[in-house]
Amino acid sequence: MDYTVIIGLEVHVQLLTESKIFCGCANRFNPDQPNTQTCPVCLGLPGSLPVMNQQAFRLSVKTGMALNCDIPPFTKWDRKQYYYPDLPKNYQISQYDLPFSQDGWLEIAVDPENDHPRKIGIIRAHLEEDAGKNMHDESGGGADSQVDLNRTGTPLLEIVSEPDLRSAAEAKAYLQELKLLLNYLEVSDCNMQEGSLRCDANVNLHIHQEGKNIPTPIVEVKNLNSFRGVEMAIDYEIERQLQEWEATGKKLGEVAKETRGWDADRGVTFAQRGKEEASDYRYFPDPDLVPVTVSEEFLEEIRSETCEFPADRRARFREAYDLSHYDAAVIIEQGRTFADYFEDVAKHCGDGKQAANWVTQDVQRELNERHIGIAEFPIHSSVLGDVLSRIGKKEITTKSGREVFAELLKADPNEIITTEHIHEIIQAKDLAIVSDTGQLEGVIAAVIEKNPKAAEDLRGGKQAAAGPLIGQVMREVKGADPQTVRQMILDAVGQ
Ligand SMILES: [Zn+2]
Structure with a gap:
């Protein structure tokens, strides 16, 4: 079957700041002491008020600029409403219609030997707060689920690519290049095991049939946290969607967008839930936070400190x-x-x-x-x-x-x-190359005299005979340059 693979990645990066994005709590990976890095603000207690972390915003803008994005002079915060145990406020502070950066690109090379890099479009990069972490008892013993809110309020940058990626290998190359850039900028430690860098992949196919281009339904594979996972999950999805197309013939728009998880142990994606639309989240501007204005001086300052x-x-x-x-x-x-x-x-x-x-x-x-x-x-x-x-x-x-x-x-x-x-x-260690050819000449003459057969072979054009002679000279004169010795031996036998 003739088809094209269409992939877009949403990458979430935790920023390397001292404190959380809207409060003074430490921003540190600390699963051993759950719920010790919290305060009324990140717990969402009534009457608490968020204050934006300047450093988080700086690091975000630095990244946006490195991704060749436009940085508009005005940006604001929005509330994204949803209920989940790891989100105590019942809304996440994020950016909806006015992200701090948009319309950029990142150049990637799938094959480093290949001189034809590809530009992958960046739709937007916006800043938001991370949620906490639910911990479910998976032993089957029926213990309670627990929640750790240490991560709640960690500054999180979401970088959304255009659906420009055409294979699992390209998606991996994009993620590797992005991670490298973030490391160079020192905006994140990008530790994938600790969840500092994770990614969702939107995947579908364009089936080329009877001169037409038929898009299949888009599937979002959530929370991929290794390069190998990204590559394997996408390859799996391509195969699965091909089979689905052959079995049902369902096109984009005929079924709701689906969210799937990735089971690394079994090497399969699995259905999670129907995907909410933006309107389901009832976004509205956060009344507790003032909008952010960005001046040309500020941009110049960031530019000057970028590597x-x-x-x-x-x-x-x-x-x-x-x-x-x-x-x-x-x-x-x-x-x-x-x-x-x-x-x-x-x-x-x-x-x-x-x-x-x-x-x-x-x-x-x-x-x-x-x-x-x-x-x-x-x-x-x-x-x-x-x-x-x-x-x-x-x-x-x-x-x-x-x-x-x-x-x-x-x-x-x-x-x-x-x-x-x-x-x-x-x-x-007597390693200096002996450049005194006088000393070498004597030794070479003696060695040739002791090895008339080898000297004769060499004179007759048998190059291999030179090896043992060179070896003997080198043993006598430590530090002699083998190239010089070889040439001098050839000269001595008249070759
Ligand atoms: Zn806090």
């Missing part, structure tokens, strides 16, 4: 350091501090490609083994840069460079490693 975005940095790294798409993507993906580290190493040694190899392989391997981040890595970027520049200047071989690197890693964790240590290690 270079991942996509821009990726492009710049490819250009400035001659990196492949793949290497640039791998480095940027590790976060801002890691990218800074790479850039500093590259600047010190003047060879971006070499710096990329070391940082993504040797350094990365060590970080993984020690379970630490780049900020805790004992070798400073300037020190690694110094090792690499010595390799570049042929003071030491790449192999010796690895030996120096390994020695530096053995240093006392309290000691500050400097470039002086590199010098000491090179001296102590």
Whole structure:
């Protein structure tokens, strides 16, 4: 069957603020001490009044700008009414018709080697408060359900994409790029296990039949909290909707919009409820909160404190350091501090490609083994840069460079490693490349004399015969450059 997959994502991001969005309670993930981070405001007690958290608004605007959105000069708060045990006020403070940002886009590349990124439209990003968390006893023992209101009032940014995504892989790539951007902006910790970043996927199909384009009913899959979950749930929905279409022939508009959950253990989506329409929520402006006006000065201030975005940095790294798409993507993906580290190493040694190899392989391997981040890595970027520049200047071989690197890693964790240590290690281990060809000439002549057969083979054009000769010379003269030795041996036998 000929069809197109249509996907739009609604991503919810908890913002990294000290306090909640409308009160002074701590904004911290704390499931072990339920209901300890609450006050009359976030509990919705009568007579309490909300006050907007400026920092939450700043972080939101920063994100909106990074997503190329328009930031209108005027925005306001609305109440979205619904009853649920984790929402004690019986309404959620959100933004309805005047969100703080709209009409943006995010560029994604599904395949990093591919030079054709896609622009995914952003309909809007608005700010709201998170609800609490219901905890149901799933043991079957019939214990009570409980509610933890620590999360109530956590600032939550909802980012709604256009239905521009065309496959599960694209949806995953969009979510990964968005998460990376939010990390770079430092607006959220994006911890998916703790629920700081979660997403709903709207999925349907356009069936191409007899020259017509028939949309199937839209299904919203709720609360996906892993990249794998997003990919698997969408792939499952595509198959399920195809079968549904073949069985019923039902089109968009002929059945109510459906909300489904994702069961990660069984790998299936399941029906939850019919989806409410916006009118069911009876939105109206919140009378307790004043509207927010945004000045050009405020926007300029935010712009000035914003970092270079991942996509821009990726492009710049490819250009400035001659990196492949793949290497640039791998480095940027590790976060801002890691990218800074790479850039500093590259600047010190003047060879971006070499710096990329070391940082993504040797350094990365060590970080993984020690379970630490780049900020805790004992070798400073300037020190690694110094090792690499010595390799570049042929003071030491790449192999010796690895030996120096390994020695530096053995240093006392309290000691500050400097470039002086590199010098000491090179001296102590006799790793300096011997550039005194006079010394080499004598050793080479002796080795050739001791191995007439190998020398004869080499003279006859048998290149493999050079290996053992080079090996013997290197054993005699530690630190000799194998390339130089090879050339000198070839010259000596008259090749
Ligand atoms: Zn509170």
